[in-house]
Amino acid sequence: MTQLDTAPARTRKPADVVAEFFDRYRERDVVAMTDLCSDNCDFSYIPFEVWAKQRVVRGDGKVRTIGRVIWSGLINAFPDLGNTIHHIDGNDEGDVVVACDITGTQQSAWGFIGSQGQYFAEPHLFIMHVGPDGLIDSIKAYWDNAGVNRQLGHLEVD
Numbered sequence: 001m002t003q004l005d006t007a008p009a010r011t012r013k014p015a016d017v018v019a020e021f022f023d024r025y026r027e028r029d030v031v032a033m034t035d036l037c038s039d040n041c042d043f044s045y046i047p048f049e050v051w052a053k054q055r056v057v058r059g060d061g062k063v064r065t066i067g068r069v070i071w072s073g074l075i076n077a078f079p080d081l082g083n084t085i086h087h088i089d090g091n092d093e094g095d096v097v098v099a100c101d102i103t104g105t106q107q108s109a110w111g112f113i114g115s116q117g118q119y120f121a122e123p124h125l126f127i128m129h130v131g132p133d134g135l136i137d138s139i140k141a142y143w144d145n146a147g148v149n150r151q152l153g154h155l156e157v158d
Contacts, residue, residue, distance in 0.1 A: 014130035015090030018098060021128075021136060026082050028075045030068055038135040043067040047145040050111035063139065077115070078104030083124075090130075094137075098126040102143070106152055113154040120151035 017036060024032040041063040048059030048070065059070060075081050081104040090096035103121040106113070122143050129138040149155070 012134055013090060014092075014094045014096050015088050017130045017134060017136060018090065018096040018126075018128050019085070019088055022083055022085055022088075022098065022100065025071075028079075028081060030071045030075065033071060034063060034068055036136055037063045037067075037139070038131060038133065038137045039064065041067070041136055042138045042140075044140045045070060046140065046142050063136075067139065073110065074104070077106055077108045077110035079107055080105050094130040094132070096126075096128045096130060098124075098128065100124050100126070110152075112156075113149065113152050116153040118152045120148050122148050122151070 021033055021036045024036065043059070043061055043063045043066050045059030050057045059066060061067070081102070084101045084103065085098060086101070087099040088096065100123075101121050102124050103119070105119045106115045106117065108115050124141055124143040127138075127140045127142075128136055131137040
């Protein structure tokens with residue numbers, strides 16, 4: 001174990017907590033990702049939505065409900081799902097910004113996108129907050145959803 005893994009959460013810098021979150025993301029460990037978040041952690045994947053026959057599922061809610069479902073679904077559809085961190089910046093008030101690429105090769109259907117075995121790599125911006133207890137209490141993410149769709153070979157026309 002590294003010193004980062006054994007340090008009490010309340011003594012760690014917010015950027016270190018978020019860096020560990022992305023380490024767990026690369027390991028595709030949804031339980032460990034969730035454990036780094038508070039019980040009531042806000043979750044908002046701004047561009048995310050999946051249309052069904054009588055409802056639309058959006059990426060807004062809580063980590064322990066919507067977040068876990070989205071992460072698990074992504075990992076199932078993209079078993080090599082990964083992230084490459086370009087920059088993490090945080091302050092002492094708990095605000096952390098992450099610029100990264102999310103990558104993966106689609107092996108099964110994801111929402112309305114059938115698998116063509118395509119690879120995607122798309123820049124993402126995460127805005128996160130770590131509370132005084134050392135746990136992430138807010139996650140927001142932005143990316144170009146049309147760019148992901150293009151790379152996966154999904155070109156939907158209304």
